Amino acid sequence: MTGDHTILEMRGITKTFPGVKALQDVTLEVRRGEVHAICGENGAGKSTLMKVLSGVYPHGTYEGDIFFEGEPCEFKGIRDSEERGIVIIHQELALSPFLSIAENIFLGNERSKRGVIDWNSTNAEAAKLLARVGLTESPDTKIMDIGVGKQQLVEIAKALSKRVKLLILDEPTAALNDDDSAHLLDLLRSLQGQGITSIIISHKLNEIHAIADTTTVIRDGRTIETMEMHGAEPVSEERIIRAMVGRSLDARFPDREPVIGEEVLRIEDWTVHHPVDHGRVVVDHANLSVRRGEIVGIAGLMGAGRTELAMSVFGRAYGSNISGRILKDGKQIHVGSVREAIRHGIAYATEDRKRYGLNLIDTIKRNVSSAALDKVARLGVVDREGETKIAEQYRKDLNVKTPTVEALVGKLSGGNQQKVVLSKWIFADPDVLILDEPTRGIDVGAKYEIYTIMNALAAQGKAIIVISSELPELLGTCDRIYALSQGRITGEVSREDATQETLMHYMTMEKDGAAR
Amino acid sequence: MSTTMTPETPAQARVSPLARLQGMGGNMRQYGIFGALVVIVALFQVLTDGKLLLPNNVASLIQQNAYVMILAIGMVMVIVAGHIDLSVGSQVAFIGGLVALMMKDMGLPWLVAVLLGVAIGAVVGAWQGFWIAYIGIPAFIVTLAGMLIFRGFAILLVGVTVAGFPAPFIDISGGSIPNFLGFAGNADAVTLVLGAIVIAALVGSQVRARSVLKKHDLKTEAVPLFLTKVVLITVGIGAVTWVLSQSAGGTPIVLVIVGALILAYTFLMGRTVFGRHIYAIGGNVQAAVLSGVNTRNVNFWIFVNMGFLAGVASVVVTSRAGAAVAAAGQNYELDAIAACFIGGAAVTGGVGRISGAIIGALIMGVLNMGLSILSVDPAVQQAIKGFVLLLAVAFDLINKRRAGGSR
Numbered sequence: 001m002t003g004d005h006t007i008l009e010m011r012g013i014t015k016t017f018p019g020v021k022a023l024q025d026v027t028l029e030v031r032r033g034e035v036h037a038i039c040g041e042n043g044a045g046k047s048t049l050m051k052v053l054s055g056v057y058p059h060g061t062y063e064g065d066i067f068f069e070g071e072p073c074e075f076k077g078i079r080d081s082e083e084r085g086i087v088i089i090h091q092e093l094a095l096s097p098f099l100s101i102a103e104n105i106f107l108g109n110e111r112s113k114r115g116v117i118d119w120n121s122t123n124a125e126a127a128k129l130l131a132r133v134g135l136t137e138s139p140d141t142k143i144m145d146i147g148v149g150k151q152q153l154v155e156i157a158k159a160l161s162k163r164v165k166l167l168i169l170d171e172p173t174a175a176l177n178d179d180d181s182a183h184l185l186d187l188l189r190s191l192q193g194q195g196i197t198s199i200i201i202s203h204k205l206n207e208i209h210a211i212a213d214t215t216t217v218i219r220d221g222r223t224i225e226t227m228e229m230h231g232a233e234p235v236s237e238e239r240i241i242r243a244m245v246g247r248s249l250d251a252r253f254p255d256r257e258p259v260i261g262e263e264v265l266r267i268e269d270w271t272v273h274h275p276v277d278h279g280r281v282v283v284d285h286a287n288l289s290v291r292r293g294e295i296v297g298i299a300g301l302m303g304a305g306r307t308e309l310a311m312s313v314f315g316r317a318y319g320s321n322i323s324g325r326i327l328k329d330g331k332q333i334h335v336g337s338v339r340e341a342i343r344h345g346i347a348y349a350t351e352d353r354k355r356y357g358l359n360l361i362d363t364i365k366r367n368v369s370s371a372a373l374d375k376v377a378r379l380g381v382v383d384r385e386g387e388t389k390i391a392e393q394y395r396k397d398l399n400v401k402t403p404t405v406e407a408l409v410g411k412l413s414g415g416n417q418q419k420v421v422l423s424k425w426i427f428a429d430p431d432v433l434i435l436d437e438p439t440r441g442i443d444v445g446a447k448y449e450i451y452t453i454m455n456a457l458a459a460q461g462k463a464i465i466v467i468s469s470e471l472p473e474l475l476g477t478c479d480r481i482y483a484l485s486q487g488r489i490t491g492e493v494s495r496e497d498a499t500q501e502t503l504m505h506y507m508t509m510e511k512d513g514a515a516r
Numbered sequence: 517m518s519t520t521m522t523p524e525t526p527a528q529a530r531v532s533p534l535a536r537l538q539g540m541g542g543n544m545r546q547y548g549i550f551g552a553l554v555v556i557v558a559l560f561q562v563l564t565d566g567k568l569l570l571p572n573n574v575a576s577l578i579q580q581n582a583y584v585m586i587l588a589i590g591m592v593m594v595i596v597a598g599h600i601d602l603s604v605g606s607q608v609a610f611i612g613g614l615v616a617l618m619m620k621d622m623g624l625p626w627l628v629a630v631l632l633g634v635a636i637g638a639v640v641g642a643w644q645g646f647w648i649a650y651i652g653i654p655a656f657i658v659t660l661a662g663m664l665i666f667r668g669f670a671i672l673l674v675g676v677t678v679a680g681f682p683a684p685f686i687d688i689s690g691g692s693i694p695n696f697l698g699f700a701g702n703a704d705a706v707t708l709v710l711g712a713i714v715i716a717a718l719v720g721s722q723v724r725a726r727s728v729l730k731k732h733d734l735k736t737e738a739v740p741l742f743l744t745k746v747v748l749i750t751v752g753i754g755a756v757t758w759v760l761s762q763s764a765g766g767t768p769i770v771l772v773i774v775g776a777l778i779l780a781y782t783f784l785m786g787r788t789v790f791g792r793h794i795y796a797i798g799g800n801v802q803a804a805v806l807s808g809v810n811t812r813n814v815n816f817w818i819f820v821n822m823g824f825l826a827g828v829a830s831v832v833v834t835s836r837a838g839a840a841v842a843a844a845g846q847n848y849e850l851d852a853i854a855a856c857f858i859g860g861a862a863v864t865g866g867v868g869r870i871s872g873a874i875i876g877a878l879i880m881g882v883l884n885m886g887l888s889i890l891s892v893d894p895a896v897q898q899a900i901k902g903f904v905l906l907l908a909v910a911f912d913l914i915n916k917r918r919a920g921g922s923r
Contacts, residue, residue: 359799371807
């Protein structure tokens, strides 16, 4: 059964929740020293499987066997699995922002003598660990003062401090930009050189391609296929997608025949300053426009001011000292609040749906109606029947996977949550819909659905602005793309002329006009 | 959006099993609290050899605890929005003092004094709401300040006890609905009629709500559960009605006031845009802002409303005491807050119901009354109430954790 080269074997894992089999006879075999990718659509069971492995779901709550380094495991909690050298890093990082890097690394595992912390050894060991993950920050830097990319590395340093043998990363690059992602992948490779085995859960196929030795695809709670990435026959992205969705996606983007009408929204000379640091210009004299039936993209690196531009237009939800003009259907309008923006037919679906987009502890139904409650209310009294009907309609139209619209939004998968966000804004019936990272953290199948919804909305004559970090997504969906760099619009490219290279050129343009 | 936009997806509706339970989750918790109330009533009924549910005791239970229920209604709204109000006890003393002085020193008619008192309550609420909503000071700080400020005002205002109020004013808390229908046997007919109306209305609304759900093929509670609920409503209110009809006065006037407030605020929280906005703010304030909710205005009006209800409570309290004293309303804020949390409101906001807060208030009230009948030392009573609060919230949390897995 378990050979020397196998570090982890999970056999016949079945995990049942009341009414649903989340995992059914799942098998996973990980070789020592490899990077093993697990992919699958949201809700396929990847996270459940990792929770079984790490003891979040204790032994006895699932069926099947786990062998780690040849020995059977019966973990009762995370501590048990960590003692054996299995460490999981969740998508939402578990760091305390007000504590230092060193304090975070040894949180719960303090270097101490009789309960008194030994700061010298804490900082010295932390510095060593930081060097291993390629961080040059001082160990007493506060977590809040470093970016998400570096925080991720601190998490890995923390795992190393626990003498990790098997490192599990749940969508580690979901919140990272390209540079930080690349660095993280390099780090995984160097850890591999140090004999650390990794399991990486990811949606990003190019990433899996770049790093994984083996890829296991899970669908509907079952193992579909385990692929050797460096075998005789190279594994194509298409093949992984096929296994994930159970069908071939001929194209990752649905076809669309744009029917573009007159201009709906024009933003002129738009300048926004930082909300706290009033002297800092975040959006610098930006001009852009969008037409009826058109999908317009905004490309830009992290910190280029994409979200800030969109939110400042959306009723000044961001920024200070905002100047410039907004023209709707050719007429200048004043948009002083989110309410006014909605009334003028402008909608903005946030990049961070959990924090800014949804009330996770409320039902699907009530989230769908939340941006246009007045449409289902008379004299301030909500028509619950009408509200239910509407939510049901969107559930069907957008294919939200839920037994009932009375379910809490917090229990849905990312893709389905995003569909609720879209439902909410479609129900508000805007003329202009700004979608900020509409497919972030969403699996391939759901992405396709979101694109289809975008196309259908454009076909209905809505103007759509898409902000995205994924250039292929912009190239695949947009009619026209603006590039944003350091708060300025540095380029405007039509669908025909756009390539990743031209966009990247504009996105990295410095203030003086030269490329970075 | 009449056409289907999405392509067929092969993946079956893979839904977290927890989502299936969700529709029921909130209700289950409500039943749990209600069950706890029933158990506590039964327990004290046995411990007090049946004294707890003597007609006159039930009437005075309601009269004694009306203020907690009134304050808890406002407080649960404050808590759902993610705030807290520590000042309501001091407000009660301050406004109660004003109402008393308006009647005694200024010679205003009692009704005018009452209406002015309630209006002043709203103004006090507006004062606090201003600082919270428009200046952005946390409610904890503003109402802590208010607790000191209004207690101070109350002491300045009511140097010596003000007493000797007109009879109609005393009747607000002490009187009963006149029995103009006579008696059916030894039962007060007005009370029986009122009880019947309430039962009919509640059962009717349950049936209506269910049929709406049915019409849209939505999950409804299982038939036995639904029938149990209907039977419980009928038996519960029927029993209270029957007992009250045997009491000396019949239906206490204050019960009508509290009942009307419960109905009005249940409607406000459950059915209106304003109520929805309160839940939205408590659930995720940033999402509410980005959905176009004017969070400042909503927060402001929540506190205006709290002040208004503190005004109503102060009238009820002053009427019941028959006198205004500077020390009135001591710890009332804590009673109201405890009622909300026992009733299932979430400390983090976004969750809580009027019905829960009322049941929470009743649990506290029954404890008070039962322990008093057993002549338990007041200090011990207080400690017991503390433990009940702690256990209720702990029970709730543990339940939630069990239902929600690791979340």
